[in-house]
Amino acid sequence: MVKGGTSILSENIWKDALKYFAGGVNSPVRAAVKPSPFYSLSGKGAYIYTEDNKRYIDYVLGYGPLILGHENEYVKNKVIEQIEKGWIFGTPSKSEVELAKKITSHMNSVEKIRFVNSGTEATMNAIRLARGFTKREKILKFNGNYHGAHDYALIDAGSAATEFGVPDSEGIPKEVLNTVVICEYNDLNCVEKKLKTEEIAGVIVEPVMGNMGVVPPNENFLKGLRELTRTYNSLLIFDEVITGFRLSLAGAQGYYGVSADITTLGKIIGGGFPIGAIGGKREIIDMFTPSGKVFNAGTFNANPVSMTAGLATIEVLERENVIEKTVSVAKSIAEELDNIPVPHVINRVQNMFQIFFGVSKVTNATEAKKANKDQYIKFHINMLNNGVFIPPSQYESIFTSLAHYDDYVINETIDAIKKSRSGI
Numbered sequence: 001m002v003k004g005g006t007s008i009l010s011e012n013i014w015k016d017a018l019k020y021f022a023g024g025v026n027s028p029v030r031a032a033v034k035p036s037p038f039y040s041l042s043g044k045g046a047y048i049y050t051e052d053n054k055r056y057i058d059y060v061l062g063y064g065p066l067i068l069g070h071e072n073e074y075v076k077n078k079v080i081e082q083i084e085k086g087w088i089f090g091t092p093s094k095s096e097v098e099l100a101k102k103i104t105s106h107m108n109s110v111e112k113i114r115f116v117n118s119g120t121e122a123t124m125n126a127i128r129l130a131r132g133f134t135k136r137e138k139i140l141k142f143n144g145n146y147h148g149a150h151d152y153a154l155i156d157a158g159s160a161a162t163e164f165g166v167p168d169s170e171g172i173p174k175e176v177l178n179t180v181v182i183c184e185y186n187d188l189n190c191v192e193k194k195l196k197t198e199e200i201a202g203v204i205v206e207p208v209m210g211n212m213g214v215v216p217p218n219e220n221f222l223k224g225l226r227e228l229t230r231t232y233n234s235l236l237i238f239d240e241v242i243t244g245f246r247l248s249l250a251g252a253q254g255y256y257g258v259s260a261d262i263t264t265l266g267k268i269i270g271g272g273f274p275i276g277a278i279g280g281k282r283e284i285i286d287m288f289t290p291s292g293k294v295f296n297a298g299t300f301n302a303n304p305v306s307m308t309a310g311l312a313t314i315e316v317l318e319r320e321n322v323i324e325k326t327v328s329v330a331k332s333i334a335e336e337l338d339n340i341p342v343p344h345v346i347n348r349v350q351n352m353f354q355i356f357f358g359v360s361k362v363t364n365a366t367e368a369k370k371a372n373k374d375q376y377i378k379f380h381i382n383m384l385n386n387g388v389f390i391p392p393s394q395y396e397s398i399f400t401s402l403a404h405y406d407d408y409v410i411n412e413t414i415d416a417i418k419k420s421r422s423g424i
């Protein structure tokens with residue numbers, strides 16, 4: 001097994017992939033890995049192993065779900081047990097009730113849940129729910145926030161939409177664009193102005209921005225959103241697809257002490273298997289069919305494998321002090337990044353962080369876009385060559401997992417940072 005370096009086999013697979021997939025991939029950020037993507041073969045703990053017999057310490061972690069690291073033994077065994085019993089029934093299964101009990105026990109504002117298959121489906125349905133509940137049409141979102149790949153979210157969107165220069169996607173009808181109102185993140189004045197002058201069904205927000213790099217909320221931002229949405233009878237939607245069960249067991253809401261009307265979840269609650277969820281107050285979630293008139297359905301909704309993996313993951317989070325451990329790793333790595341002798345700023349909240357070169361502060365998407373992307377990409381390539389996989393895009397977050405809570409992994413990473421800082 002070789003640490004980092006170039007990847008001949010992966011390069012050959014990549015040439016084939018370019019024949020079959022738009023841009024060679026099935027989700028755009030994967031094409032951002034330079035010079036070309038490596039093909040993963042397996043994962044164990046903090047490491048990814050590739051088709052080329054290369055090994056990388058993984059700080060991407062499936063873009064967030066793998067808070068326990070790769071192939072966690074407990075989760076794996078629970079999933080195998082489930083698979084031996086069957087993996088789709090088209091009927092409810094006990095695992096969905098158990099996962100719902102677990103999530104609601106941790107998140108005060110979530111009394112009832114609808115399980116879907118992705119974060120994208122979760123936010124799309126949360127927006128429909130907010131419109132159905134308030135009988136209003138407009139949604140307020142923030143510049144650079146990413147809520148998945150559906151029409152109502154792809155306006156001033158972060159993540160790969162910014163990385164590939166399509167924050168406003170083509171193919172979205174004007175009528176849809178006109179229902180989305182945009183403010184800059186952390187700008188409460190803008191939010192108040194829009195809520196006052198437009199009939200807004202809901203304000204959707206990433207409580208910590210994780211799709212423009214990492215951008216924390218200013219001290220009063222989330223509390224301000226809570227108050228303003230109450231004043232103007234609009235619903236507050238926290239998109240906790242990344243932050244749920246990452247910042248704390250009660251998500252960003254628990255961490256910042258602000259509760260939402262509707263919460264969207266994904267990633268960690270599926271333990272690495274496809275999932276999304278819309279949670280909230282009983283009277284809001286009950287508006288979903290069949291008890292209400294806001295339609296949602298799905299062949300794979302609440303599939304037992306994702307339910308089982310999610311439940312097992314949360315059990316480990318509860319038992320093993322995981323969040324504390326991932327935060328301590330994140331602190332050590334962020335401190336070492338801060339020693340890089342090139343002007344930069346590091347934004348970190350708990351166990352998610354990102355470095356921005358060439359700027360002294362990043363508090364919103366406009367400031368994030370001023371960071372020197374070329375320097376970030378050079379650093380990303382240097383880190384890969386030194387055996388560490390950090391996000392290939394400035395507009396993603398570095399994550400830590402339980403498996404990184406290991407002196408050998410931390411020291412290897414610190415060593416890679418030291419070797420990677422020249423030439424950026």
Ligand SMILES: Cc1ncc(COP(=O)(O)O)c(C=O)c1O
Pocket residue numbers: 117118119120121123146147148149206210211239240241242266267275
């Ligand atoms: C905050 C946030 N919301 C929604 C999504 C969409 O989730 P998914 O990729 O599972 O559709 C993502 C990530 O992709 C996300 O980071």
Ligand SMILES: N[C@H](C=O)CCC(=O)O
Pocket residue numbers: 027028029030063064146159160210211242396
């Ligand atoms: N930033 C995205 C979600 O958090 C990354 C996942 C993807 O686009 O494939």
